[in-house]
Amino acid sequence: MRRFRSALLGLLFLMLFLVPQVGMAALNDNILEANPAVAVSTLKTAISLPQTKLLGNNQLTNVRWLVHNDAVEGTSKLRLVIDTKDAVRVSSKLDGKTGSQLVIDINGAAVGKVDDSVTLDGKIADKVRFVKKDNNNSQVVVDLSTMIEDSNYKVFTLKSDEINKKTFRVVVDIDKVVPKIEYNFTAGLRNKVIAIDPGHGGSDPGAIGANKLQEKIVTLAVAQRVQALLEKAGAKVLMTRKTDVDVYGPNASAVEELSARTIVANKNKADVFVSLHINAFTNPSVGGIATYYYQKSKYDMLLADCIQDNLIKSGGLQDRGINAAGFYVIKKTQMPSVLAELGFISNPDEEKLLSNPQFQQKMAQGIVQGLDAFFAQAAKKGGGL
Numbered sequence: 071m072r073r074f075r076s077a078l079l080g081l082l083f084l085m086l087f088l089v090p091q092v093g094m095a096a097l098n099d100n101i102l103e104a105n106p107a108v109a110v111s112t113l114k115t116a117i118s119l120p121q122t123k124l125l126g127n128n129q130l131t132n133v134r135w136l137v138h139n140d141a142v143e144g145t146s147k148l149r150l151v152i153d154t155k156d157a158v159r160v161s162s163k164l165d166g167k168t169g170s171q172l173v174i175d176i177n178g179a180a181v182g183k184v185d186d187s188v189t190l191d192g193k194i195a196d197k198v199r200f201v202k203k204d205n206n207n208s209q210v211v212v213d214l215s216t217m218i219e220d221s222n223y224k225v226f227t228l229k230s231d232e233i234n235k236k237t238f239r240v241v242v243d244i245d246k247v248v249p250k251i252e253y254n255f256t257a258g259l260r261n262k263v264i265a266i267d268p269g270h271g272g273s274d275p276g277a278i279g280a281n282k283l284q285e286k287i288v289t290l291a292v293a294q295r296v297q298a299l300l301e302k303a304g305a306k307v308l309m310t311r312k313t314d315v316d317v318y319g320p321n322a323s324a325v326e327e328l329s330a331r332t333i334v335a336n337k338n339k340a341d342v343f344v345s346l347h348i349n350a351f352t353n354p355s356v357g358g359i360a361t362y363y364y365q366k367s368k369y370d371m372l373l374a375d376c377i378q379d380n381l382i383k384s385g386g387l388q389d390r391g392i393n394a395a396g397f398y399v400i401k402k403t404q405m406p407s408v409l410a411e412l413g414f415i416s417n418p419d420e421e422k423l424l425s426n427p428q429f430q431q432k433m434a435q436g437i438v439q440g441l442d443a444f445f446a447q448a449a450k451k452g453g454g455l
């Protein structure tokens with residue numbers, strides 16, 4: 071969002087020095103909502119007993135799990151119980167980088183004899199992994215099926231219970247977060263409804279390169295090529311804008327402008343949503359392609375993977391990978407969605423490429439091949455949320 075750039079510039083400079091990995095991602099774009107990748111990582115601490123004396127030689131001894139369905143409430147919850155020989159202290163946090171990992175640090179017990187990992191049923195979490203830290207500390211990583219927030223989980227400990235022959239326990243409760251739409255994708259592009267969102271437009275040029283190339287011009291050019299290829303393959307394409315205009319109206323607020331884009335996709339029940347942007351950074355040598363997703367369903371990350379993969383195959387620019395992020399348009403669209411950054415306009419070599427119709431066509435082909443790969447793999451994954 072160009073209009074935020076000047077205000078953010080100072081902050082971005084600071085980020086460059088403090089946290090270069092975070093600072094590099096999607097600088098000029100869509101910093102509208104607090105990124106959940108940051109927001110969700112509040113540390114939760116559950117101390118078992120204030121004066122718990124941690125004894126040496128303590129170990130994790132057993133792990134069990136069950137999914138509890140409440141038929142009356144219509145909710146379900148995953149409970150994970152880890153037995154330890156003796157008392158431990160635990161702290162936990164959601165890992166913001168992937169957005170869908172719960173990391174629990176266990177202080178006072180080594181991993182011991184539990185398996186390295188336990189595979190779950192994938193309804194709430196896919197897998198639990200036990201990471202050896204040292205003789206006194208271990209870590210439990212829960213790979214979640216969908217993104218959750220702090221309010222969706224609890225970690226606590228239970229004292230040993232001699233009468234019922236129960237050891238000290240670490241308990242992890244995770245609620246199932248229910249997305250609104252059930253999906254059942256078929257392979258192929260024919261008859262699919264695909265929303266394409268060329269970033270910026272009209273009064274908002276987006277980022278501008280050293281040679282005056284405007285982001286809004288490139289995103290529209292690539293989007294029009296994507297539209298042509300998809301329609302040729304029999305898909306129905308919804309363009310959030312077809313020309314160089316604001317979607318909501320000139321000089322609308324950022325939220326009005328972005329929600330106008332998500333409404334196009336939500337109202338027309340698009341199967342997937344693809345937002346196109348070009349990145350920018352203060353250092354002109356930074357370059358490459360990155361794709362962002364917000365994991366509302368089991369398909370968002372797959373969509374990002376497929377599109378990123380094929381953009382790289384097609385374009386040959388540096389692969390900056392896929393990342394979880396809370397950008398407005400991918401969070402507020404109901405269907406699986408991605409935001410692809412097709413290079414850096416701040417990098418003079420990439421600016422030149424981005425203005426080249428042949429390169430624009432390559433990017434469009436990469437996106438269409440990525441969509442085709444997505445529907446093929448999503449069909450294999452079967453129905454579900």
Ligand SMILES: [Zn+2]
Nearest residue numbers: 099269347348
């Ligand atoms: Zn942008």
